[in-house]
Amino acid sequence: MAALRKYLPHLVLALGCVPMLLPFYWMLLTSIRSPSEIFNVSLWPIPEHFDAVTNYGRAAAQVPMARFMLNGVIVCVGILVVQVLTAVPAAYALAKLRFPARRLMMTLIIAALCVPMQALALPLFVGLAKANLLNTYFAMMAPFFLSVFAIFLFHQSFRSYPEEVIEAARMDGFSEMEICWRLVLRGSLPSLAAFAVFSLVAHWNDLYWPMIVVTDTNLAPPPLGMLFFSDVESGANYGALMAGAAIITTPMVICFLFARKHFIAGITMTGVK
Template identity: 75%
Template sequence: MSDKTGFLAPSTYSRLLPHAVLMTGALFMLLPFYWMLLTSIRAPAEIFNVSLWPIPQSFHALENYAAATQTVPLFRFMLNGVIVCLGILVVQLLVAIPAAYALAKLPFPGAKLFFSLVIGALCVPMQVLALPLFIGLAWADLLNTYFALMAPFLLSVFAIFLFRQTFKSYPDEIIQAARLDGMSEMAICWRLVVPSALPAIAAFAVFSIVAHWNDLYWPMIVISDMRLAPPPLGMLFFADAESGTNYGALMAGAAVLTSPLVICFLLARRQFIEGITMTGVK
Protein backbone atom coordinates (compact mmCIF):
# COMPACT_ATOMS: atom_id res chain seq x y z
CA MET A 1 0.00 0.00 0.00
CA SER A 2 1.15 3.56 -0.68
CA ASP A 3 1.02 6.60 1.59
CA LYS A 4 -0.39 10.06 0.75
CA THR A 5 2.77 11.01 -1.17
CA GLY A 6 2.26 8.13 -3.60
CA PHE A 7 5.24 6.10 -2.38
CA LEU A 8 5.02 2.61 -0.95
CA ALA A 9 4.71 2.40 2.81
CA PRO A 10 7.79 1.14 4.76
CA SER A 11 5.89 -1.99 5.81
CA THR A 12 5.30 -2.81 2.15
CA TYR A 13 9.01 -2.45 1.41
CA SER A 14 9.81 -4.78 4.30
CA ARG A 15 7.49 -7.41 2.83
CA LEU A 16 8.72 -7.02 -0.75
CA LEU A 17 12.45 -6.99 0.03
CA PRO A 18 12.72 -10.69 1.05
CA HIS A 19 10.80 -11.73 -2.06
CA ALA A 20 13.05 -9.59 -4.25
CA VAL A 21 16.17 -11.13 -2.69
CA LEU A 22 14.80 -14.66 -3.12
CA MET A 23 13.81 -14.01 -6.73
CA THR A 24 17.27 -12.63 -7.49
CA GLY A 25 18.89 -15.71 -5.96
CA ALA A 26 16.54 -17.98 -7.90
CA LEU A 27 17.44 -16.27 -11.17
CA PHE A 28 21.16 -16.77 -10.51
CA MET A 29 20.57 -20.45 -9.68
CA LEU A 30 18.42 -21.05 -12.76
CA LEU A 31 20.76 -19.22 -15.14
CA PRO A 32 23.13 -22.23 -15.69
CA PHE A 33 20.16 -24.47 -16.52
CA TYR A 34 18.78 -21.87 -18.90
CA TRP A 35 22.20 -21.56 -20.55
CA MET A 36 22.40 -25.37 -20.84
CA LEU A 37 19.03 -25.56 -22.62
CA LEU A 38 19.87 -22.59 -24.81
CA THR A 39 23.22 -24.08 -25.81
CA SER A 40 21.60 -27.43 -26.58
CA ILE A 41 19.48 -25.88 -29.36
CA ARG A 42 22.11 -23.54 -30.82
CA ALA A 43 24.31 -24.10 -33.85
CA PRO A 44 28.07 -24.51 -33.23
CA ALA A 45 28.72 -21.01 -34.55
CA GLU A 46 26.46 -19.52 -31.86
CA ILE A 47 27.74 -21.49 -28.86
CA PHE A 48 29.88 -18.65 -27.53
CA ASN A 49 27.31 -15.98 -28.23
CA VAL A 50 26.76 -14.13 -24.96
CA SER A 51 23.17 -13.28 -25.85
CA LEU A 52 20.50 -14.82 -23.60
CA TRP A 53 17.75 -14.39 -26.17
CA PRO A 54 15.77 -17.67 -26.11
CA ILE A 55 15.35 -17.93 -29.89
CA PRO A 56 18.63 -18.86 -31.64
CA GLN A 57 19.54 -17.54 -35.06
CA SER A 58 19.83 -21.12 -36.33
CA PHE A 59 17.72 -23.80 -34.62
CA HIS A 60 20.06 -26.80 -34.16
CA ALA A 61 18.20 -28.84 -31.54
CA LEU A 62 17.55 -31.94 -33.68
CA GLU A 63 21.22 -32.24 -34.67
CA ASN A 64 22.49 -31.73 -31.12
CA TYR A 65 20.08 -34.15 -29.43
CA ALA A 66 20.60 -36.73 -32.17
CA ALA A 67 24.36 -36.50 -31.71
CA ALA A 68 23.94 -36.82 -27.94
CA THR A 69 21.86 -39.98 -28.16
CA GLN A 70 23.88 -41.64 -30.93
CA THR A 71 27.45 -40.98 -29.79
CA VAL A 72 27.09 -42.73 -26.43
CA PRO A 73 24.22 -44.76 -24.90
CA LEU A 74 22.60 -41.93 -22.91
CA PHE A 75 19.45 -43.91 -22.18
CA ARG A 76 21.59 -46.78 -20.88
CA PHE A 77 23.25 -44.29 -18.52
CA MET A 78 19.80 -43.18 -17.37
CA LEU A 79 18.71 -46.80 -16.82
CA ASN A 80 21.84 -47.41 -14.75
CA GLY A 81 21.03 -44.31 -12.71
CA VAL A 82 17.48 -45.50 -12.09
CA ILE A 83 18.65 -48.98 -11.02
CA VAL A 84 21.31 -47.60 -8.68
CA CYS A 85 19.18 -44.82 -7.15
CA LEU A 86 16.11 -47.01 -6.58
CA GLY A 87 18.20 -49.90 -5.25
CA ILE A 88 19.93 -47.61 -2.77
CA LEU A 89 16.70 -45.89 -1.74
CA VAL A 90 14.77 -49.13 -1.11
CA VAL A 91 17.50 -50.62 1.09
CA GLN A 92 18.02 -47.31 2.91
CA LEU A 93 14.32 -47.15 3.81
CA LEU A 94 14.14 -50.80 4.84
CA VAL A 95 17.07 -50.31 7.22
CA ALA A 96 16.57 -46.73 8.41
CA ILE A 97 12.86 -46.82 9.24
CA PRO A 98 12.98 -49.66 11.83
CA ALA A 99 16.22 -48.25 13.27
CA ALA A 100 14.71 -44.78 13.60
CA TYR A 101 11.53 -46.20 15.16
CA ALA A 102 13.57 -48.10 17.74
CA LEU A 103 15.58 -44.98 18.65
CA ALA A 104 12.45 -42.82 18.84
CA LYS A 105 9.93 -45.08 20.58
CA LEU A 106 11.61 -48.13 22.14
CA PRO A 107 13.47 -47.60 25.42
CA PHE A 108 16.46 -49.94 25.50
CA PRO A 109 19.92 -49.88 27.09
CA GLY A 110 22.38 -47.84 25.07
CA ALA A 111 19.77 -45.92 23.08
CA LYS A 112 21.49 -42.59 23.72
CA LEU A 113 24.86 -44.10 22.82
CA PHE A 114 23.50 -45.45 19.54
CA PHE A 115 21.98 -42.07 18.70
CA SER A 116 25.29 -40.39 19.50
CA LEU A 117 26.99 -42.79 17.09
CA VAL A 118 24.47 -41.81 14.43
CA ILE A 119 25.26 -38.12 14.99
CA GLY A 120 28.98 -38.87 14.91
CA ALA A 121 28.66 -40.85 11.67
CA LEU A 122 27.10 -37.81 10.02
CA CYS A 123 30.49 -36.11 10.40
CA VAL A 124 32.42 -38.82 8.51
CA PRO A 125 32.83 -37.91 4.82
CA MET A 126 32.55 -40.54 2.11
CA GLN A 127 36.15 -39.92 1.00
CA VAL A 128 37.47 -41.33 4.28
CA LEU A 129 35.90 -44.73 3.58
CA ALA A 130 36.66 -44.87 -0.15
CA LEU A 131 40.00 -46.70 0.03
CA PRO A 132 39.00 -49.55 2.42
CA LEU A 133 35.72 -50.01 0.55
CA PHE A 134 37.54 -50.18 -2.79
CA ILE A 135 40.03 -52.73 -1.43
CA GLY A 136 37.20 -54.86 -0.03
CA LEU A 137 35.22 -54.79 -3.27
CA ALA A 138 38.34 -55.56 -5.31
CA TRP A 139 39.19 -58.50 -3.02
CA ALA A 140 35.62 -59.82 -3.43
CA ASP A 141 35.83 -59.31 -7.22
CA LEU A 142 32.80 -57.01 -7.16
CA LEU A 143 34.18 -54.04 -9.06
CA ASN A 144 32.25 -53.06 -12.20
CA THR A 145 28.93 -54.20 -10.72
CA TYR A 146 25.76 -52.46 -9.63
CA PHE A 147 26.43 -53.68 -6.10
CA ALA A 148 29.77 -51.82 -6.07
CA LEU A 149 27.94 -48.62 -6.98
CA MET A 150 25.37 -49.10 -4.21
CA ALA A 151 27.35 -50.71 -1.38
CA PRO A 152 28.67 -47.62 0.47
CA PHE A 153 25.25 -45.97 0.59
CA LEU A 154 22.92 -48.79 1.63
CA LEU A 155 23.03 -47.59 5.25
CA SER A 156 22.13 -43.91 5.60
CA VAL A 157 22.71 -42.36 9.01
CA PHE A 158 21.10 -39.17 7.72
CA ALA A 159 17.88 -41.13 7.06
CA ILE A 160 17.99 -42.61 10.56
CA PHE A 161 18.43 -39.15 12.07
CA LEU A 162 15.70 -37.57 9.92
CA PHE A 163 13.13 -40.31 10.57
CA ARG A 164 13.97 -40.48 14.27
CA GLN A 165 13.18 -36.77 14.61
CA THR A 166 9.91 -37.30 12.73
CA PHE A 167 8.85 -40.40 14.66
CA LYS A 168 9.46 -38.65 17.99
CA SER A 169 6.41 -36.47 17.32
CA TYR A 170 4.07 -39.46 16.87
CA PRO A 171 1.71 -39.77 19.89
CA ASP A 172 2.80 -42.42 22.39
CA GLU A 173 -0.84 -43.00 23.36
CA ILE A 174 -1.67 -44.45 19.94
CA ILE A 175 1.34 -46.77 20.11
CA GLN A 176 0.34 -47.96 23.59
CA ALA A 177 -3.22 -48.62 22.40
CA ALA A 178 -1.90 -50.60 19.43
CA ARG A 179 0.26 -52.70 21.75
CA LEU A 180 -2.76 -53.43 23.93
CA ASP A 181 -4.59 -54.59 20.78
CA GLY A 182 -1.82 -57.09 20.15
CA MET A 183 0.06 -55.42 17.31
CA SER A 184 3.75 -56.21 17.05
CA GLU A 185 6.35 -53.46 17.07
CA MET A 186 7.09 -53.99 13.36
CA ALA A 187 3.38 -53.74 12.55
CA ILE A 188 3.10 -50.53 14.58
CA CYS A 189 6.14 -49.13 12.80
CA TRP A 190 5.06 -49.92 9.23
CA ARG A 191 1.26 -49.68 9.52
CA LEU A 192 0.84 -46.75 11.93
CA VAL A 193 3.97 -44.63 12.22
CA VAL A 194 5.26 -44.78 8.64
CA PRO A 195 2.03 -43.54 6.96
CA SER A 196 2.12 -40.46 9.20
CA ALA A 197 5.72 -39.76 8.15
CA LEU A 198 5.25 -39.94 4.37
CA PRO A 199 6.25 -36.27 3.82
CA ALA A 200 9.58 -36.87 5.60
CA ILE A 201 10.10 -40.07 3.59
CA ALA A 202 9.36 -38.19 0.37
CA ALA A 203 11.82 -35.45 1.35
CA PHE A 204 14.53 -38.01 2.06
CA ALA A 205 13.76 -39.82 -1.21
CA VAL A 206 14.38 -36.59 -3.13
CA PHE A 207 17.65 -36.01 -1.25
CA SER A 208 18.80 -39.58 -1.86
CA ILE A 209 17.89 -39.73 -5.55
CA VAL A 210 19.46 -36.36 -6.34
CA ALA A 211 22.65 -37.17 -4.42
CA HIS A 212 23.26 -40.55 -6.01
CA TRP A 213 22.09 -39.59 -9.49
CA ASN A 214 24.68 -36.78 -9.46
CA ASP A 215 27.45 -38.75 -7.72
CA LEU A 216 30.65 -38.88 -9.77
CA TYR A 217 33.33 -39.52 -7.16
CA TRP A 218 32.48 -43.12 -6.26
CA PRO A 219 31.52 -44.37 -9.78
CA MET A 220 34.88 -43.10 -11.08
CA ILE A 221 36.58 -45.39 -8.54
CA VAL A 222 34.66 -48.64 -9.04
CA ILE A 223 33.38 -48.47 -12.64
CA SER A 224 35.43 -48.64 -15.84
CA ASP A 225 32.83 -50.35 -18.04
CA MET A 226 30.76 -47.83 -20.02
CA ARG A 227 27.73 -50.16 -19.95
CA LEU A 228 27.47 -49.72 -16.15
CA ALA A 229 28.18 -46.00 -16.03
CA PRO A 230 25.63 -43.83 -14.17
CA PRO A 231 24.71 -40.42 -15.66
CA PRO A 232 27.64 -38.25 -14.41
CA LEU A 233 30.26 -40.84 -15.41
CA GLY A 234 28.43 -41.31 -18.69
CA MET A 235 28.83 -37.60 -19.39
CA LEU A 236 32.59 -37.99 -18.90
CA PHE A 237 32.63 -40.81 -21.45
CA PHE A 238 30.59 -38.57 -23.74
CA ALA A 239 33.07 -35.72 -23.35
CA ASP A 240 35.93 -38.10 -24.19
CA ALA A 241 34.09 -39.40 -27.23
CA GLU A 242 33.45 -35.86 -28.44
CA SER A 243 36.92 -34.63 -27.45
CA GLY A 244 35.13 -31.81 -25.62
CA THR A 245 34.44 -29.79 -28.78
CA ASN A 246 30.76 -30.39 -29.62
CA TYR A 247 29.34 -28.27 -26.83
CA GLY A 248 25.85 -28.26 -28.28
CA ALA A 249 25.69 -32.05 -28.13
CA LEU A 250 27.27 -32.07 -24.67
CA MET A 251 24.65 -29.68 -23.36
CA ALA A 252 21.92 -31.72 -25.06
CA GLY A 253 23.19 -34.82 -23.27
CA ALA A 254 23.32 -32.92 -19.97
CA ALA A 255 19.74 -31.74 -20.48
CA VAL A 256 18.56 -35.30 -21.15
CA LEU A 257 20.31 -36.66 -18.06
CA THR A 258 19.09 -33.80 -15.84
CA SER A 259 15.44 -34.02 -16.87
CA PRO A 260 14.53 -37.02 -14.60
CA LEU A 261 15.68 -35.10 -11.52
CA VAL A 262 13.58 -32.08 -12.47
CA ILE A 263 10.53 -34.28 -13.04
CA CYS A 264 11.13 -36.12 -9.75
CA PHE A 265 11.29 -32.88 -7.78
CA LEU A 266 8.24 -31.36 -9.49
CA LEU A 267 6.18 -34.47 -8.68
CA ALA A 268 7.28 -34.53 -5.02
CA ARG A 269 7.76 -30.83 -4.32
CA ARG A 270 4.75 -30.49 -2.01
CA GLN A 271 5.69 -33.53 0.09
CA PHE A 272 9.34 -32.44 0.02
CA ILE A 273 8.58 -28.98 1.43
CA GLU A 274 6.17 -30.40 4.01
CA GLY A 275 8.66 -33.03 5.10
CA ILE A 276 11.46 -30.48 5.54
CA THR A 277 9.34 -27.93 7.41
CA MET A 278 7.57 -30.42 9.70
CA THR A 279 10.49 -32.69 10.63
CA GLY A 280 11.04 -32.65 14.36
CA VAL A 281 8.01 -30.47 15.16
CA LYS A 282 6.40 -31.65 18.39
Protein backbone atom coordinates in the same frame (compact mmCIF):
# COMPACT_ATOMS: atom_id res chain seq x y z
CA MET B 1 3.48 1.19 -0.08
CA ALA B 2 1.36 -1.78 0.93
CA ALA B 3 1.85 -3.26 -2.53
CA LEU B 4 5.58 -2.78 -2.19
CA ARG B 5 5.59 -4.50 1.18
CA LYS B 6 3.61 -7.35 -0.30
CA TYR B 7 5.80 -7.86 -3.36
CA LEU B 8 9.21 -6.95 -1.95
CA PRO B 9 9.92 -10.43 -0.54
CA HIS B 10 9.01 -11.93 -3.89
CA LEU B 11 11.31 -9.51 -5.65
CA VAL B 12 14.23 -10.38 -3.35
CA LEU B 13 13.60 -14.09 -3.74
CA ALA B 14 13.33 -13.71 -7.52
CA LEU B 15 16.72 -11.98 -7.56
CA GLY B 16 18.10 -14.83 -5.48
CA CYS B 17 16.80 -17.28 -8.06
CA VAL B 18 18.83 -15.77 -10.88
CA PRO B 19 22.28 -17.10 -9.87
CA MET B 20 20.68 -20.46 -8.99
CA LEU B 21 18.96 -20.89 -12.33
CA LEU B 22 21.54 -19.28 -14.59
CA PRO B 23 23.65 -22.44 -15.10
CA PHE B 24 20.56 -24.43 -16.02
CA TYR B 25 19.44 -21.72 -18.39
CA TRP B 26 22.90 -21.69 -19.93
CA MET B 27 22.80 -25.46 -20.29
CA LEU B 28 19.45 -25.34 -22.07
CA LEU B 29 20.57 -22.42 -24.21
CA THR B 30 23.77 -24.16 -25.26
CA SER B 31 21.89 -27.35 -26.02
CA ILE B 32 19.84 -25.63 -28.71
CA ARG B 33 22.56 -23.45 -30.20
CA SER B 34 24.71 -24.23 -33.16
CA PRO B 35 28.46 -24.82 -32.58
CA SER B 36 29.31 -21.36 -33.95
CA GLU B 37 27.26 -19.64 -31.26
CA ILE B 38 28.44 -21.72 -28.26
CA PHE B 39 30.91 -19.13 -27.03
CA ASN B 40 28.53 -16.24 -27.57
CA VAL B 41 27.90 -14.66 -24.15
CA SER B 42 24.50 -13.32 -25.15
CA LEU B 43 21.64 -14.60 -23.02
CA TRP B 44 19.05 -14.02 -25.74
CA PRO B 45 16.90 -17.15 -25.72
CA ILE B 46 16.43 -17.48 -29.47
CA PRO B 47 19.59 -18.70 -31.27
CA GLU B 48 20.44 -17.64 -34.81
CA HIS B 49 20.59 -21.24 -35.89
CA PHE B 50 18.17 -23.44 -34.06
CA ASP B 51 20.24 -26.62 -33.62
CA ALA B 52 18.21 -28.36 -30.93
CA VAL B 53 17.28 -31.29 -33.15
CA THR B 54 20.89 -31.92 -34.21
CA ASN B 55 22.25 -31.62 -30.66
CA TYR B 56 19.59 -33.73 -28.96
CA GLY B 57 19.66 -36.21 -31.81
CA ARG B 58 23.38 -36.60 -31.50
CA ALA B 59 23.22 -36.91 -27.69
CA ALA B 60 20.59 -39.60 -27.99
CA ALA B 61 22.17 -41.45 -30.90
CA GLN B 62 25.91 -41.37 -30.32
CA VAL B 63 25.86 -42.66 -26.76
CA PRO B 64 23.63 -45.26 -25.11
CA MET B 65 21.70 -42.57 -23.24
CA ALA B 66 18.83 -44.95 -22.44
CA ARG B 67 21.33 -47.40 -21.01
CA PHE B 68 22.86 -44.72 -18.75
CA MET B 69 19.44 -43.68 -17.57
CA LEU B 70 18.45 -47.27 -16.83
CA ASN B 71 21.70 -47.76 -14.88
CA GLY B 72 20.92 -44.61 -12.94
CA VAL B 73 17.43 -45.83 -12.14
CA ILE B 74 18.66 -49.25 -11.01
CA VAL B 75 21.37 -47.79 -8.79
CA CYS B 76 19.22 -45.01 -7.28
CA VAL B 77 16.16 -47.14 -6.64
CA GLY B 78 18.28 -49.97 -5.26
CA ILE B 79 20.04 -47.63 -2.85
CA LEU B 80 16.81 -45.93 -1.80
CA VAL B 81 14.93 -49.16 -1.13
CA VAL B 82 17.65 -50.65 1.05
CA GLN B 83 18.21 -47.33 2.84
CA VAL B 84 14.53 -47.08 3.75
CA LEU B 85 14.29 -50.75 4.72
CA THR B 86 17.19 -50.40 7.15
CA ALA B 87 16.76 -46.83 8.38
CA VAL B 88 13.05 -46.92 9.23
CA PRO B 89 13.19 -49.73 11.82
CA ALA B 90 16.42 -48.30 13.26
CA ALA B 91 14.92 -44.83 13.58
CA TYR B 92 11.73 -46.25 15.10
CA ALA B 93 13.70 -48.15 17.73
CA LEU B 94 15.81 -45.11 18.57
CA ALA B 95 12.84 -42.78 18.71
CA LYS B 96 10.22 -44.88 20.46
CA LEU B 97 11.68 -47.90 22.23
CA ARG B 98 13.53 -47.93 25.50
CA PHE B 99 16.69 -50.02 25.59
CA PRO B 100 20.17 -49.74 27.07
CA ALA B 101 22.78 -47.70 25.18
CA ARG B 102 20.13 -45.89 23.16
CA ARG B 103 21.77 -42.53 23.77
CA LEU B 104 25.17 -43.93 22.91
CA MET B 105 23.81 -45.26 19.61
CA MET B 106 22.27 -41.90 18.84
CA THR B 107 25.61 -40.23 19.55
CA LEU B 108 27.37 -42.65 17.24
CA ILE B 109 24.87 -41.85 14.51
CA ILE B 110 25.49 -38.13 14.86
CA ALA B 111 29.22 -38.85 14.82
CA ALA B 112 28.86 -40.97 11.69
CA LEU B 113 27.08 -38.06 9.99
CA CYS B 114 30.35 -36.17 10.20
CA VAL B 115 32.42 -38.73 8.29
CA PRO B 116 32.73 -37.77 4.60
CA MET B 117 32.38 -40.41 1.91
CA GLN B 118 35.84 -39.62 0.57
CA ALA B 119 37.47 -40.75 3.82
CA LEU B 120 36.04 -44.23 3.35
CA ALA B 121 36.63 -44.52 -0.37
CA LEU B 122 39.96 -46.30 -0.25
CA PRO B 123 39.10 -49.10 2.21
CA LEU B 124 35.77 -49.62 0.47
CA PHE B 125 37.45 -49.80 -2.91
CA VAL B 126 40.05 -52.28 -1.67
CA GLY B 127 37.35 -54.37 -0.04
CA LEU B 128 35.23 -54.48 -3.17
CA ALA B 129 38.25 -55.23 -5.31
CA LYS B 130 39.29 -58.15 -3.08
CA ALA B 131 35.75 -59.49 -3.24
CA ASN B 132 35.86 -59.25 -7.02
CA LEU B 133 32.88 -56.97 -7.05
CA LEU B 134 34.25 -54.05 -9.05
CA ASN B 135 32.25 -53.21 -12.15
CA THR B 136 28.94 -54.34 -10.67
CA TYR B 137 25.77 -52.52 -9.70
CA PHE B 138 26.37 -53.81 -6.20
CA ALA B 139 29.69 -51.97 -5.96
CA MET B 140 27.97 -48.70 -6.86
CA MET B 141 25.18 -49.22 -4.31
CA ALA B 142 26.73 -51.02 -1.34
CA PRO B 143 28.48 -48.11 0.43
CA PHE B 144 25.20 -46.20 0.59
CA PHE B 145 22.90 -48.96 1.84
CA LEU B 146 23.10 -47.82 5.44
CA SER B 147 22.34 -44.14 5.62
CA VAL B 148 22.90 -42.47 8.98
CA PHE B 149 21.36 -39.36 7.53
CA ALA B 150 18.15 -41.30 6.87
CA ILE B 151 18.16 -42.71 10.40
CA PHE B 152 18.65 -39.23 11.78
CA LEU B 153 15.95 -37.66 9.60
CA PHE B 154 13.37 -40.36 10.36
CA HIS B 155 14.29 -40.32 14.03
CA GLN B 156 13.52 -36.60 14.20
CA SER B 157 10.17 -37.08 12.57
CA PHE B 158 9.16 -40.31 14.35
CA ARG B 159 9.85 -38.74 17.72
CA SER B 160 6.80 -36.53 17.37
CA TYR B 161 4.46 -39.46 16.67
CA PRO B 162 1.99 -39.62 19.57
CA GLU B 163 2.98 -42.21 22.15
CA GLU B 164 -0.63 -43.02 22.98
CA VAL B 165 -1.44 -44.09 19.43
CA ILE B 166 1.46 -46.55 19.60
CA GLU B 167 0.19 -47.86 22.91
CA ALA B 168 -3.34 -48.18 21.55
CA ALA B 169 -1.86 -50.17 18.68
CA ARG B 170 0.00 -52.46 21.08
CA MET B 171 -3.25 -53.13 22.93
CA ASP B 172 -5.01 -53.79 19.63
CA GLY B 173 -2.41 -56.42 18.77
CA PHE B 174 -0.10 -54.70 16.30
CA SER B 175 3.42 -56.13 16.26
CA GLU B 176 6.28 -53.64 16.64
CA MET B 177 7.10 -53.98 12.93
CA GLU B 178 3.52 -53.28 11.97
CA ILE B 179 3.48 -50.23 14.26
CA CYS B 180 6.71 -49.05 12.67
CA TRP B 181 5.69 -49.49 9.03
CA ARG B 182 1.93 -49.14 9.05
CA LEU B 183 1.47 -46.38 11.61
CA VAL B 184 4.62 -44.42 12.35
CA LEU B 185 6.06 -44.32 8.83
CA ARG B 186 2.57 -43.64 7.52
CA GLY B 187 2.50 -40.57 9.73
CA SER B 188 5.88 -39.40 8.38
CA LEU B 189 5.28 -39.58 4.64
CA PRO B 190 6.60 -36.02 4.15
CA SER B 191 9.91 -37.08 5.67
CA LEU B 192 9.98 -40.12 3.44
CA ALA B 193 9.38 -37.91 0.41
CA ALA B 194 12.06 -35.48 1.54
CA PHE B 195 14.54 -38.26 2.08
CA ALA B 196 13.69 -39.88 -1.25
CA VAL B 197 14.42 -36.60 -3.04
CA PHE B 198 17.69 -36.14 -1.16
CA SER B 199 18.80 -39.67 -1.84
CA LEU B 200 17.72 -39.88 -5.50
CA VAL B 201 19.28 -36.54 -6.39
CA ALA B 202 22.52 -37.33 -4.58
CA HIS B 203 23.03 -40.70 -6.23
CA TRP B 204 21.67 -39.79 -9.65
CA ASN B 205 24.19 -36.97 -9.79
CA ASP B 206 27.03 -38.86 -8.13
CA LEU B 207 30.10 -39.04 -10.31
CA TYR B 208 32.79 -39.68 -7.72
CA TRP B 209 31.96 -43.19 -6.53
CA PRO B 210 30.83 -44.75 -9.86
CA MET B 211 34.02 -43.39 -11.41
CA ILE B 212 36.05 -45.29 -8.81
CA VAL B 213 34.34 -48.67 -9.03
CA VAL B 214 33.05 -48.79 -12.61
CA THR B 215 35.01 -48.76 -15.87
CA ASP B 216 32.45 -50.60 -17.94
CA THR B 217 30.40 -48.18 -20.09
CA ASN B 218 27.42 -50.53 -19.88
CA LEU B 219 27.15 -49.98 -16.14
CA ALA B 220 27.73 -46.22 -16.11
CA PRO B 221 25.08 -44.07 -14.49
CA PRO B 222 24.25 -40.80 -16.30
CA PRO B 223 27.02 -38.46 -15.04
CA LEU B 224 29.73 -41.05 -15.66
CA GLY B 225 28.15 -41.77 -19.03
CA MET B 226 28.35 -38.09 -19.84
CA LEU B 227 32.00 -38.16 -18.96
CA PHE B 228 32.60 -41.06 -21.36
CA PHE B 229 30.56 -39.17 -23.92
CA SER B 230 32.64 -36.01 -23.67
CA ASP B 231 35.77 -38.14 -24.06
CA VAL B 232 34.38 -39.71 -27.18
CA GLU B 233 33.60 -36.31 -28.58
CA SER B 234 37.00 -35.06 -27.35
CA GLY B 235 35.10 -32.34 -25.57
CA ALA B 236 34.46 -30.34 -28.70
CA ASN B 237 30.72 -30.61 -29.18
CA TYR B 238 29.33 -28.64 -26.30
CA GLY B 239 25.88 -28.38 -27.85
CA ALA B 240 25.39 -32.12 -27.82
CA LEU B 241 27.04 -32.42 -24.43
CA MET B 242 24.62 -29.93 -22.93
CA ALA B 243 21.73 -31.66 -24.65
CA GLY B 244 22.82 -34.85 -22.89
CA ALA B 245 23.09 -33.00 -19.59
CA ALA B 246 19.61 -31.57 -20.09
CA ILE B 247 18.25 -35.05 -20.72
CA ILE B 248 19.72 -36.49 -17.52
CA THR B 249 18.63 -33.51 -15.44
CA THR B 250 15.00 -33.79 -16.49
CA PRO B 251 14.03 -36.86 -14.39
CA MET B 252 15.34 -35.18 -11.23
CA VAL B 253 13.38 -32.01 -11.91
CA ILE B 254 10.22 -34.03 -12.51
CA CYS B 255 10.88 -36.10 -9.40
CA PHE B 256 11.25 -32.96 -7.32
CA LEU B 257 8.15 -31.32 -8.74
CA PHE B 258 6.08 -34.38 -7.82
CA ALA B 259 7.41 -34.55 -4.27
CA ARG B 260 7.73 -30.78 -3.82
CA LYS B 261 4.88 -30.30 -1.35
CA HIS B 262 5.89 -33.25 0.83
CA PHE B 263 9.56 -32.44 0.48
CA ILE B 264 9.12 -28.96 1.92
CA ALA B 265 6.79 -30.21 4.66
CA GLY B 266 9.34 -32.92 5.41
CA ILE B 267 12.31 -30.64 5.89
CA THR B 268 10.45 -27.91 7.75
CA MET B 269 8.85 -30.47 10.06
CA THR B 270 12.04 -32.18 11.10
CA GLY B 271 14.20 -29.09 11.30
CA VAL B 272 16.83 -30.51 8.96
CA LYS B 273 18.33 -28.30 6.32
